[in-house]
Amino acid sequence: MNWQDINNMNVSLDLSEAGEWPSAVKQALAFVLAIVLLVGAYYGLMADKYGSLEKLRQTEAKLKVEYMEKEAQASLLEQYQEPTNRNGKVTW
Numbered sequence: 001m002n003w004q005d006i007n008n009m010n011v012s013l014d015l016s017e018a019g020e021w022p023s024a025v026k027q028a029l030a031f032v033l034a035i036v037l038l039v040g041a042y043y044g045l046m047a048d049k050y051g052s053l054e055k056l057r058q059t060e061a062k063l064k065v066e067y068m069e070k071e072a073q074a075s076l077l078e079q080y081q082e083p084t085n086r087n088g089k090v091t092w
């Protein structure tokens with residue numbers, strides 16, 4: 001089959017006669033429709049998730065800073081505590 005044969009074919013792509021379309025056209029339409037549905041579903045389901053993810057990343061960064069500050073304070077805790085002997089009395 002060459003291009004002249006394809007051009008000379010009398011193909012009507014009327015939606016009311018979609019069942020009579022050539023199989024290649026039906027498959028191409030099904031493929032395009034599937035891609036459109038997948039892209040639409042992806043953006044419909046995932047768009048709001050990206051906003052939530054960004055907020056969680058910002059919260060994570062703040063919590064890491066807070067953790068590091070508290071860890072630094074905890075590492076110096078012994079220096080801030082009063083020295084005591086075994087009886088619990090303060091010894092200087």
